[in-house]
Amino acid sequence: MSAEKTLIRRFRESDFLYDFKRSPVTVVSFVIVMFLILLAVFADLVAPTNPFDAGSLNLMNGFTPPMEPNAFTGETFVLGTDDQGRDLFSAIIFGLRVSLFVGLTAVILAMVLGVSLGLLAGYRGGWVDAVIMRTADIQVTFPSILIAMLIFGIARGLLPPHLRDEVAITVLIIAIGLSEWVPFARTVRGTTMVEKEKEYVQAARLIGLGSGQIMVRHILPNVLSPVLVIATITLALAIIAEATLSFLGVGAPPTEPSLGTLIRIGQDFLFSGEWWILLFPAFTLLALALSVNLLGDWLRDTLNPRLK
Amino acid sequence: MLLIILRRLGQSVFVLFLVAFVSFMMFRYVGNPVDNLLGQEATVEQREALIEALGLNDPLHVQYLDFVTRAVQFDFGNSYRGALPVADMILERLPATLELAMVSALFAMFFGVIAGVYTAIFRNRFLANVIMSSSLIGVSLPTFLIGVLLIWLFAVELGWLPSFGRGETVQIGFWTTSLLTVSGLKSLVLPAITLGLYQMTLIMRLVRAEMLEILRQDFIRFARARGLPEHVVYFGHALKNTLIPVITVAGLQLGSIVAFAIITETVFQWPGVGLMFINAVFFVDIPVMSAYLLLVGTLFVAINLIVDLLYLAIDPRIRDGQLKRQNT
Amino acid sequence: MTDPILSVRNLRVVFPHRHGELVPIDDISFDVKKGEIIGFVGESGAGKSMTGAAIIGLIDPPGYIERGEIWLDNERIDQLDVRAANRIRGRRISMVFQDPLTSLNPLRTIGDQLVETILTHLPVNANEAKRKAMAGLEEVDIDPGRFNAYPHEFSGGMRQRVVIALALSAGPELIIADEPTTALDVSVQAQVLDLLKKLCREHGTSVILITHDMGVIAETTDRVAVLYAGRLAEVGNTHELLRRPQHPYTRGLIASTPAVEYGDISTELFQISGTMPRLDALPSGCAFHPRCEQALDYCASHRPELQQDGVACWLYADG
Numbered sequence: 001m002s003a004e005k006t007l008i009r010r011f012r013e014s015d016f017l018y019d020f021k022r023s024p025v026t027v028v029s030f031v032i033v034m035f036l037i038l039l040a041v042f043a044d045l046v047a048p049t050n051p052f053d054a055g056s057l058n059l060m061n062g063f064t065p066p067m068e069p070n071a072f073t074g075e076t077f078v079l080g081t082d083d084q085g086r087d088l089f090s091a092i093i094f095g096l097r098v099s100l101f102v103g104l105t106a107v108i109l110a111m112v113l114g115v116s117l118g119l120l121a122g123y124r125g126g127w128v129d130a131v132i133m134r135t136a137d138i139q140v141t142f143p144s145i146l147i148a149m150l151i152f153g154i155a156r157g158l159l160p161p162h163l164r165d166e167v168a169i170t171v172l173i174i175a176i177g178l179s180e181w182v183p184f185a186r187t188v189r190g191t192t193m194v195e196k197e198k199e200y201v202q203a204a205r206l207i208g209l210g211s212g213q214i215m216v217r218h219i220l221p222n223v224l225s226p227v228l229v230i231a232t233i234t235l236a237l238a239i240i241a242e243a244t245l246s247f248l249g250v251g252a253p254p255t256e257p258s259l260g261t262l263i264r265i266g267q268d269f270l271f272s273g274e275w276w277i278l279l280f281p282a283f284t285l286l287a288l289a290l291s292v293n294l295l296g297d298w299l300r301d302t303l304n305p306r307l308k
Numbered sequence: 309m310l311l312i313i314l315r316r317l318g319q320s321v322f323v324l325f326l327v328a329f330v331s332f333m334m335f336r337y338v339g340n341p342v343d344n345l346l347g348q349e350a351t352v353e354q355r356e357a358l359i360e361a362l363g364l365n366d367p368l369h370v371q372y373l374d375f376v377t378r379a380v381q382f383d384f385g386n387s388y389r390g391a392l393p394v395a396d397m398i399l400e401r402l403p404a405t406l407e408l409a410m411v412s413a414l415f416a417m418f419f420g421v422i423a424g425v426y427t428a429i430f431r432n433r434f435l436a437n438v439i440m441s442s443s444l445i446g447v448s449l450p451t452f453l454i455g456v457l458l459i460w461l462f463a464v465e466l467g468w469l470p471s472f473g474r475g476e477t478v479q480i481g482f483w484t485t486s487l488l489t490v491s492g493l494k495s496l497v498l499p500a501i502t503l504g505l506y507q508m509t510l511i512m513r514l515v516r517a518e519m520l521e522i523l524r525q526d527f528i529r530f531a532r533a534r535g536l537p538e539h540v541v542y543f544g545h546a547l548k549n550t551l552i553p554v555i556t557v558a559g560l561q562l563g564s565i566v567a568f569a570i571i572t573e574t575v576f577q578w579p580g581v582g583l584m585f586i587n588a589v590f591f592v593d594i595p596v597m598s599a600y601l602l603l604v605g606t607l608f609v610a611i612n613l614i615v616d617l618l619y620l621a622i623d624p625r626i627r628d629g630q631l632k633r634q635n636t
Numbered sequence: 637m638t639d640p641i642l643s644v645r646n647l648r649v650v651f652p653h654r655h656g657e658l659v660p661i662d663d664i665s666f667d668v669k670k671g672e673i674i675g676f677v678g679e680s681g682a683g684k685s686m687t688g689a690a691i692i693g694l695i696d697p698p699g700y701i702e703r704g705e706i707w708l709d710n711e712r713i714d715q716l717d718v719r720a721a722n723r724i725r726g727r728r729i730s731m732v733f734q735d736p737l738t739s740l741n742p743l744r745t746i747g748d749q750l751v752e753t754i755l756t757h758l759p760v761n762a763n764e765a766k767r768k769a770m771a772g773l774e775e776v777d778i779d780p781g782r783f784n785a786y787p788h789e790f791s792g793g794m795r796q797r798v799v800i801a802l803a804l805s806a807g808p809e810l811i812i813a814d815e816p817t818t819a820l821d822v823s824v825q826a827q828v829l830d831l832l833k834k835l836c837r838e839h840g841t842s843v844i845l846i847t848h849d850m851g852v853i854a855e856t857t858d859r860v861a862v863l864y865a866g867r868l869a870e871v872g873n874t875h876e877l878l879r880r881p882q883h884p885y886t887r888g889l890i891a892s893t894p895a896v897e898y899g900d901i902s903t904e905l906f907q908i909s910g911t912m913p914r915l916d917a918l919p920s921g922c923a924f925h926p927r928c929e930q931a932l933d934y935c936a937s938h939r940p941e942l943q944q945d946g947v948a949c950w951l952y953a954d955g
Contacts, residue, residue, distance in 0.1 A: 138323055141560075141608050146567040153589035153597050157338035240450040247452045248574050250589045260452075267456055267575075270464055271471075278460065282453055293448040526738035533692055533733075534753045534802060535726030538718060544752070545741050552743075 019302050026298040029291035036288055040097040047090035052255070066276050080276040082265065088276065091262060092284050098258035099288070102173055103239040109177030110238075111231055114184025115223070119215045121185065122192025133189065136182045144179035145241055151175035152250055165253040172251050176241050183230050191223045225303045232296035240289055259285040313617065320613045325376075327605030332375045335385070335598040336364075384599035389591055394599045398581055403483045404474055405580030408572070409565045411487075411496055412504035416565075417558055420508040424515025424554075428523065429542055431516075439512075446509035451568050455502040455575035462498060470495045472577040503572040507561045514557055518550040552619065559615035563608045639709075640667035641809050641842050642691065642729075647704035647714075649683075649690055658915040660686045660699070662866045665942070668810065673833065673843040675857035675874065677850060677889065679912045683866040684846040688812040690714070691844070692731055693721045709809070727757040730803035732832075734815040736795035740787035746773075746798050747783035750805055757806035772801040776831060793824035800832055804839065811836065814846045829856055850893035854878055862886050865913055865923035871946040882947040884928045922950065 020026055039046055066080040066088075080088050121132040139147065152175040156164055159171075195201060196219065204214050245251030246260030254261065259281050266278030350358075359365060363374060378384070384394035423443075427436040446454075463471035475491035477484040486492030522528060523546055531541050570582035577583070581600060588596035649661040661683045668674050676684045689695045691706055693716065706714040713724055725731075733739045741749060750769035754760065760768065770780035776797040778790075787795055796816060803811055813832060817825035833856055836843050845857055853860050853874060860877050862870045862885065870883040881887045891906035910927040913919055919926050925935040935950050942948040 138326065141323075141563070141612055142605075143564045143567040146570070146604070149570070149586075149589060150597070150601060153592070154334060154338050156589070157334075157592045157594055157597075236448065240448075244450050244452055244571055247450075248571065248586050250586065263453070263456060267459075270456075270460055275460065275464075278456065282456060285453065286449065289450065290445060290448040294444070297444070526733055526735060527741045529694065530731070530733055530739045530799070530802075531741070532694055533725055533731035534756070535722040535724065535806075536753065536756055537722055540752070540756070545744075549741065549743055 020298075023298060025294055029294040029298075032287055032291040033295060036096060036284075036291075037100060039093050040100045043093045043097045047087075047093045049087045049090045051086045051091040051094055065274075066280075080274075080280075082277050083269065083274075088280055091257065092259070092281055095257050095259045095262045095281060096284060096288070098169070098252055098256055099239055099242055099260070099285070102169060102176070102242045102252070102258065103235055106173045106176035106180065106238045106242070107231055107235045109173060110180040110234060111184055111227065113177065114181035115188050115220075115227060117181065118185035118188025118223075119192055119219065122189035123196055123211065123215055123219070125193075129189070132185065136185055139179075140182050144176075144237070145244060147179040148175040148241055148245060149248075149250060151178055152245065156250075165255060168251070168253045169256060172242060172245060175245075176238050179241070180234050180238060183234065184227060187226045187230060188223045191226070192219050195219045195222050229296065229300045229303055232292065232299050236289055236292040236296055239285075239292065243285055243289075259288075312620065316613060316616055320609045323609050324606060327609070328376050328379065328602060329372065331379075331598040331602045331605070332372050334601070335375065335594060336371065338594055379599075379602055384602070385595045387588075387596050388593045394595050397584060397596070398599060398603065399482065401579060401581045401584055403485065404578060405566065405569050405573070405582055407485060407487060408496065408499055408503060408578060408580060409562070409569055411500045413507070413558075413562055413565055415500055416504040416507035416511055416561070420511025420558075421515055421554070423508075424512040425519060425542070425547060427512070428516045428519035431520070440516075443509040443512055446505055447513075449506075451502060451506060451571045452575050454505055455498070455572055458498050458502055459575070469498050471498065474579060499572050499576045499578055502575065503565060503568055506568070507558075507565060510561065511554060511558055515550055515554055518553055519546055522546045522549050555618060556615055559611055559618065563604075563611045566604060566607060639670070641670045641709055642668040642844075643705075643707040644687075644691070645705045645707070647687070647690060647706065648702045649686055649695060649699055650702040651699040653916070655916070659918075660866050660915060661690065663704075664863075664866075664868050665704075666861055666868065666871060668842050668844060670809075671837070671840045671842055672858045673836065673845055673856055675853040675860040676844060676846045676863060677848065677853050677860060678863035679848060681865075681912060681915070682863040684848075684863055685814050686866075687863075688731065688814050688844060688846055691812060692725055692729055694725075694731075723757075726753055726803075726808070727806045728808050729810045729812065730806075730808040732796075732799055732803050732811060732813040732816045735819040736792055736799050737819070739799050740795060740802075742787055745784045745786055746790075747785075750802055753802055753805050769801075769805065772805050773798070775804070775835060776801045791824075792820050793828055796820060796824075796828050797831060800828070800835070804835060804841070807839065808841060810842045810844065812844045812846070815848070816845070817852065818847070818849075825852075826855070832856075850878075850889055862889065865918060866915070867923060867948065868942050869924065869948055871942065882945075882952055883924075883949045884930050884951070885924050922948075 020030075044050075082088060082091065117132050121129040152171055155171045155175065159167065192215075196214075201214060201218055204218055209217075242251060242258060243260030243263070246258045247264045249264060252258040252261050257265070262281035263278060263285065266274075266281060269275075269277045363371060366374070382395045384398075386392060387394050387397060423439055427439050430436050459471040462469045470491070473495060474486040475493070475495035476489040477486045477492055478488045486496060528541060528545060531545050536544070566582075569578075569580060570586055572578065573580045573582035574586050581603070584596060585600045587593070588600065644667075645665050647661055647664045648659065651658040651660065660681075664683070664687065666674075676687060678684050686695070686699075690701055691713075693713070695701070701714050704714070705712060708724065708728060713721070716724070740746065747766070747769055750772060751762070751765045754765040754768050755762065758765070758768075766783075770783060773780045773783065778794060778797055778801065782789070787798070790798065800816075811832075816832065817828050820828060829852065832843070835841070845852070847853060857874045860872065860874045861868055862877075862883065864885050870877065870881070870886045877886065878890060881890050885908070888906065888908040892908060908927055913923060913926070919936070920939075921937045922928070922931070922935045922940050925931040928935065930951060932950060938950070940948045940950050940953065943952065945952065
């Protein structure tokens with residue numbers, strides 16, 4: 001209890017919080033991200049309708065502009081409806097959920113993979129290090145979005161056609177996760193190589209701690225803050241990558257549309273005047289990506305001024 | 309000097325073989341060439357005959373060498389869809405992509421360097437702050453969203469520019485160009501901005517950061533203390549030293565531009581190799597994917613090689629430093 | 637007595653700061669006579685380099701000259717715009733910095749940098765500029781054949797000589813040398829100092845030599861100014877000041893310098909107790925009084941001015 005209290009107090013009095021409060025842009029970004037995350041988590045409660053329950057859709061409601069009653073049914077939708085009469089506000093909230101879910105899990109995958117490989121490379125050195133880091137070198141010469149597309153394409157090729165839509169989200173997560181591990185691995189490797197030479201690690205080795213234990217208990221804590229910074233920046237990249245792939249039609253399937261899928265659908269109606277079908281999902285994605293990016297930038301400057 | 313170049317070339321060839329290996333594995337094991345060529349109803353004898361004809365029973369390394377040999381001769385097999393030779397498809401569409409990429413790269417480089425230098429020299433001016441803030445939005449915006457928003461503004465609302473296709477093209481030999489017609493040039497504007505904007509902000513932020521770093525250096529102080537005019541200090545001393553990292557990054561970004569062209573081409577229905585690739589991914593057209601991978605891989609390796617060699621040519625310290633390391 | 641080439645009057649430099657302002661230079665006045673070498677000595681942070689930066693007009697923002705005047709040969713130079721200042725910098729006042737490794741642009745040949753400076757200031761064509769540049773290199777004992785070499789191809793001492801050639805290339809009347817030998821190997825320090833001294837004597841150039849090394853002061857300078865916490869503690873003829881230092885701080889500085897030439901290295905060196913105060917926590921009165929062994933009560937509350945006899949200390953004040 002008291003330990004908890006001091007922790008809270010220490011956090012309250014820390015520079016971290018002080019810097020945070022002094023940067024209004026960061027505070028606003030944080031509030032936006034939190035708000036969007038809450039919307040996504042409680043989508044079932046917040047959304048007026050379930051956009052994927054085909055039974056609840058009324059085609060008569062199609063193309064209702066925002067805040068105007070529909071000419072036939074008299075129903076009003078805050079952000080309007082799409083061609084099938086789907087409430088756009090609900091669709092965006094559920095799309096947000098898909099986008100955030102894919103983004104977060106992909107980052108976790110990239111982080112676990114990158115941190116493990118980085119620890120291994122830095123700690124073992126030798127050929128293990130050489131193989132891992134050369135692979136990383138080669139991979140980063142190609143843009144991660146291209147890598148993700150390739151992995152997605154290969155996975156589609158390996159899967160039987162009837163499964164393709166069903167596991168599309170999983171494939172998407174793996175594709176993005178595998179394309180973003182390198183920055184984690186590089187940073188962790190560097191720190192590990194420095195830390196493993198320090199006396200306390202040598203001492204831990206002398207008293208007979210195993211390599212795994214040393215890596216997890218002694219070296220890992222040292223890399224947490226740069227990893228947090230990279231994770232935040234990667235989250236923005238992953239959200240953008242997901243939206244891009246879905247927009248291109250090689251990501252989230254139409255049955256589980258993400259923000260990118262919604263924008264892809266919206267583009268079809270741009271010329272016929274139904275601007276809201278495109279612009280609302282677009283600005284939601286913009287707000288999300290920009291806020292996460294700003295948070296990442298601020299974290300980097302605050303925690304790790306030299307990591308640029 | 310020659311030794312460095314040779315070693316660098318060796319590395320490139322190694323990476324190329326690696327890329328070729330991935331393409332080959334994809335070509336050979338992802339999707340089933342036999343099924344795709346014969347359909348599900350073929351008899352066992354027909355299948356055996358085709359497997360033999362395609363050499364699928366040969367040892368792996370023989371098949372790989374065969375694959376590489378044919379790839380070098382620009383033979384990537386036939387597309388599963390439409391059964392056209394992949395090489396012809398690529399040749400037909402490559403000019404569109406390359407023209408788009410080059411124009412975008414020039415746009416990004418030109419405005420990126422200008423804006424970067426400006427924001428570094430006048431970093432307290434209002435306009436510089438406006439540029440810096442909007443550049444953050446530029447970095448955060450996904451490429452496709454930039455494209456869609458540009459279409460909305462300039463094609464739908466204002467109606468100034470076309471939103472899809474290349475416009476009229478002119479045929480010069482095997483090369484089709486849209487650079488010589490008014491409608492072609494108009495069609496190029498939005499895709500080129502879309503594709504170049506991200507790289508532009510990247511180059512701008514890099515130039516600014518490098519420039520600020522260099523302006524803090526002693527030799528700039530010394531240049532000022534010698535009474536060299538401001539423009540000489542900025543352009544003769546600071547900018548040249550800034551350009552080395554910028555050339556590296558900008559060069560490497562050229563590869564990204566080709567990759568991001570996939571997105572831009574989809575948004576604007578630009579008939580290039582990127583659009584072809586995305587369709588191939590969607591329809592699991594493995595030969596096209598594999599050929600695209602090889603093509604882009606080669607391009608990336610070539611760009612990396614050229615950037616490294618340029619780097620050697622520009623910085624005398626690296627030139628000599630590397631030489632010394634080679635000799636000892 | 638010759639007229640001073642440079643006259644600094646009541647110079648005060650201020651850096652605005654979150655909690656008020658920092659004053660790295662406070663009310664400094666001195667003259668530099670034609671052809672003389674004057675040393676500025678003091679610990680790091682005493683305001684030596686800042687004085688040099690103020691004279692050449694290169695104080696880093698947000699710092700600025702709040703008060704005082706700087707006169708170069710009857711021309712006031714502390715309020716010039718960039719263009720006017722550039723006609724003085726390099727042409728009439730030059731500067732040599734501490735670290736020769738970073739003072740030269742690594743991507744341009746030394747010849748190129750010399751020619752550029754000469755063309756900026758002197759009414760000559762490219763060929764003459766090149767000839768002058770080569771002559772300049774020869775003067776500092778660098779083979780003019782290495783005109784097209786890059787800075788990294790030279791050793792530290794050679795690079796500092798190139799820097800001196802650059803500083804002298806437009807024939808300035810005053811050179812400010814800011815710790816010119818601190819970053820060099822001990823073995824080449826004397827060589828570079830001798831060269832600087834010799835060339836300035838030949839050209840009649842005055843020198844402000846900034847250093848923390850009393851040995852360098854003794855070897856090189858005609859006069860010396862001792863700075864402490866942004867104020868002048870004592871000014872005087874080098875020979876006399878070294879023999880009969882008055883200010884307790886000067887005495888401490890001299891006593892803490894090893895006198896190797898007499899072979900008495902065994903003597904334990906004197907140490908001034910404590911450290912120089914930080915700029916944001918300057919003591920009241922005489923800034924040195926907390927460290928001064930002879931401090932009077934009066935010293936803590938009243939600030940001593942530099943007197944006619946060249947010392948700012950209450951111990952020597954009459955009345």
